[in-house]
Amino acid sequence: MTATLINGKQIATQLRSELAEQVTELVSKGVQPSLAVILVGDDPASHSYVRGKEKACEKAGILSIVKRHPSSLKEDELLAEIDTLNEDSSVHGILVQMPLPDHISENAVLERIAVDKDVDGFHPVNAGRLITGKDSFKPCTPLGIMKMLEFSGVEPKGKHAVVVGRSHLVGKPVGQLLLNQDATVTYCHSKTNDLASITRQADILIAAVGRVNMIGVEHVKPGAAVIDVGINRLDNGKLSGDVQFDEVQERAGWITPVPGGVGPMTITMLLYNTVAAARGKMSNES
Numbered sequence: 127m128t129a130t131l132i133n134g135k136q137i138a139t140q141l142r143s144e145l146a147e148q149v150t151e152l153v154s155k156g157v158q159p160s161l162a163v164i165l166v167g168d169d170p171a172s173h174s175y176v177r178g179k180e181k182a183c184e185k186a187g188i189l190s191i192v193k194r195h196p197s198s199l200k201e202d203e204l205l206a207e208i209d210t211l212n213e214d215s216s217v218h219g220i221l222v223q224m225p226l227p228d229h230i231s232e233n234a235v236l237e238r239i240a241v242d243k244d245v246d247g248f249h250p251v252n253a254g255r256l257i258t259g260k261d262s263f264k265p266c267t268p269l270g271i272m273k274m275l276e277f278s279g280v281e282p283k284g285k286h287a288v289v290v291g292r293s294h295l296v297g298k299p300v301g302q303l304l305l306n307q308d309a310t311v312t313y314c315h316s317k318t319n320d321l322a323s324i325t326r327q328a329d330i331l332i333a334a335v336g337r338v339n340m341i342g343v344e345h346v347k348p349g350a351a352v353i354d355v356g357i358n359r360l361d362n363g364k365l366s367g368d369v370q371f372d373e374v375q376e377r378a379g380w381i382t383p384v385p386g387g388v389g390p391m392t393i394t395m396l397l398y399n400t401v402a403a404a405r406g407k408m409s410n411e412s
């Protein structure tokens with residue numbers, strides 16, 4: 127068996143053109159959707175991701191304002207900038223690119239962003255609202271994964287979803303979104319005993335570890351949907367996921383590539399959340 131490829135780039139292109147239409151409509155009503163991105167330091171990967179976000183905004187007609195700062199920026203200066211953006215009614219979404227330099231507390235920064243401008247969905251109030259089933263901004267990578275499953279016709283209801291990785295930004299929230307859609311969810315992590323015996327039970331397997339080739343064919347049930355969230359930069363400059371793609375695609379039912387899978391969907395859901403914020407909402411449905 128060879129898996130069906132879930133082409134994130136293609137799904138992203140389709141969703142982005144729908145979002146561009148919504149932006150045009152908002153602009154005609156006098157609302158110019160806008161996203162402020164704050165980038166601290168000179169990590170090349172972060173600069174490259176932020177350029178990707180900038181370009182995607184531009185293409186969709188969303189105004190993006192990028193504030194770049196040296197890594198010497200002080201925490202209180204960053205917090206003051208967030209305060210200014212919080213108060214600026216022309217700014218609908220605020221994103222502070224992670225990771226931040228060690229002298230700045232990521233939690234303090236995330237908690238400072240206005241809950242209704244938190245298009246990353248990282249604010250603890252949005253995380254709490256997600257868990258308690260209230261309207262909230264949902265983190266972009268988890269939301270992008272759910273859209274990929276939806277586009278591929280993989281219904282979570284009643285399925286066993288296994289999430290490998292328990293980060294606040296991806297693993298935990300994607301498990302919550304799957305649970306909200308009636309999947310049975312198991313979380314695995316670095317301390318899990320006999321990982322393969324658990325992942326082999328997964329109808330939907332989410333690999334969000336950040337380790338190259340972590341998930342091999344021995345971890346996969348025949349016919350499973352395998353979603354690779356890993357973005358690992360190899361020494362040769364190429365990007366690699368957490369999944370051994372060539373081997374696993376022979377056994378899986380569906381599989382996402384890296385690059386061209388979850389990454390483009392993450393950026394698309396950032397645009398989605400920004401458009402929702404511009405409409406004064408936390409999601410774009412209805």
Ligand SMILES: Nc1nc(=O)c2c([nH]1)NC[C@@H]1CN(c3ccc(C(=O)N[C@@H](CCC(=O)O)C(=O)O)cc3)C=[N+]21
Nearest residue numbers: 175221222223224225246357385386387389390392393
């Ligand atoms: N506040 C915050 N929000 C984030 O959403 C956030 C962040 N910080 N810090 C870093 C991670 C990483 N991330 C990616 C988004 C898109 C691609 C992406 O589009 N990747 C392309 C390839 C890009 C390339 O080749 O470099 C792909 O997978 O096809 C990758 C990584 C968002 N992040």
